[in-house]
Every structure is written in structure tokens, then in C-alpha cells.
Amino acid sequence: QVQLHESGGGSVQAGGSLRLSCTSSEYIDSTYCLGWFRQAPGKEREVVATRDSDTAGTTRYAESVKGRFTISQDNAKNTLYLQMNSLKPEDSAMYYCAAERNCVGDYFLQNGAVFGDWGQGTQVTVSS
Secondary structure (H helix, E strand, O other): OOEEEEOOOOEEEEEOOOEEEEEEOOOOOOOOOEEEEEEEOOOOOOOOOOOOOOOOOOOEEEOOOOOEOOOOOOHHHHEEEEEEOOOHHHHHHEEEEEEEEOOOOHHHHHOOOOOOOEOOEEEEEOOO
């Protein structure tokens, strides 16, 4: 089981940017799938972006963040990133990173159900 720790959250005005980081206690090899999720008060958790750690590095994004958010990975630092640009008030939520080995199927559509390792979350607040 890998330990994950998010950082980089904060309060910004609409249109601003933040970069979230998720540092792993272990090396994330090519068998992992990774993801960013968010949950706002009173709402269900939703997927933001996912990434395969294999050489293809396939990424997928929720429609609501496409073109604004970018998921990336630095293996040398055991870190997953989420660059968030053009932030909107509706992006306000607790953001969580997650990891799992050997994900199968279309895990992007399973809203985090396949992920066994989760961080504690970092809060993002966007004001209008």
C-alpha cells in the first residue's frame, strides 16, 4: 500500500491558477493508474483526471475541466501533479489523489471505485 500526500491547495480568485502535488511514499512504476478526484460539500465525489503510469501515459479528463486542467507525473520525484488554470467557483472542493496497481477496465468511469490508495486531500477554494 502506498502513502499519498497532497499539497498545493489554497484560495484563489476566479480565473486564477493552482498546481496540486501528490507525493508518493514509493516509486510509482508502470503498473499503476493514478487519479485526481474532488468532492464539494453536499456533493458526491467526482473524477477530475486520470493517468496511466505506463509508457503510453494515457490521460483522461472530466468534461468540466478539459482544456483547463492538466495531469502529469514526475517519476524522479514520485509525484503526481494537477495543473489547474482558469479556475471557476464551481471548481471549489477538496481534491484527492489516488493510486492503484493493475487497473483493469474503463476505470475512469468508475469514479474512483478501483483505487485503493488515497491521500488526505487538499482544499481548493475559488472565489468569484
